[in-house]
Structures are given as structure tokens and as C-alpha cells.
Amino acid sequence: MSRIGVALLLATLAWAQPAAGADAARGRALYETRCVGCHNKSVHQRESRKATSFEGVLAQVSRWNATLGGDWKAEDIEDVAVYLNERYYKHPCPASVCPPGSAAVTPSGTVAAR
Numbered sequence: 001m002s003r004i005g006v007a008l009l010l011a012t013l014a015w016a017q018p019a020a021g022a023d024a025a026r027g028r029a030l031y032e033t034r035c036v037g038c039h040n041k042s043v044h045q046r047e048s049r050k051a052t053s054f055e056g057v058l059a060q061v062s063r064w065n066a067t068l069g070g071d072w073k074a075e076d077i078e079d080v081a082v083y084l085n086e087r088y089y090k091h092p093c094p095a096s097v098c099p100p101g102s103a104a105v106t107p108s109g110t111v112a113a114r
Contacts, residue, residue: 027083
């Protein structure tokens with residue numbers, strides 16, 4: 001098979017793979033490396049939480065990323081938000097972000113296991 005044929009085959013296989021979604025384990029590692037020094041679980045379990053939806057969790061992670069220097073990419077922010085949501089918040093998570101096996105919002109707005 002020619003190099004072009006191999007390249008086309010690899011490109012087709014890569015394109016055909018479903019999106020894996022955010023990686024909560026990677027999000028946990030990022031969170032524990034950067035955030036846990038100031039945040040303990042009580043921050044996420046208090047009654048007056050600012051994050052009242054998954055989008056709110058994502059916004060708070062993004063805000064703190066910017067406050068601390070902004071060196072996380074969008075993928076990093078999503079990974080941390082998914083970790084925090086799975087660990088503490090339990091809000092419905094959009095299917096475009098959630099990894100398989102987690103709760104996701106269906107097109108009709110209901111929550112379904114993935």
C-alpha cells in the first residue's frame with residue numbers, strides 16, 4: 001500500500017472514532033496538582049455554591065484558571081470540570097463533554113447514563 005493510501009486509511013480511522021469526551025481522571029490530577037492547596041472538599045459541598053449547573057462548574061474552573069495565570073487549555077478546563085462535577089456536583093453534563101459511562105443530557109433535555 002502506498003504512503004498516501006496508508007495516510008488516507010489512518011485519517012479515515014481517526015475521523016471515524018467517536019469523541020471520548022473529557023477525562024475525569026486527568027481532571028483530578030490537574031485539580032490535585034493546582035487547586036487542592038487552597039480548595040478542600042468543603043468548598044464544593046457548601047450550601048452557597050456558585051456552580052448550580054455543569055455550565056456553572058465549567059465557568060468557575062475557567063474563571064480560576066484565568067485568575068491563576070490561565071495556562072490551562074480548554075481541554076484541561078473541561079477535564080477538571082467533569083472531575084468536579086462527577087465528584088461533588090452531580091449536575092447533568094452535556095453529551096458533547098461527558099465521557100462514556102457518565103450522566104449526559106440527551107437532546108430532549110433528560111439525563112441518560114452513557
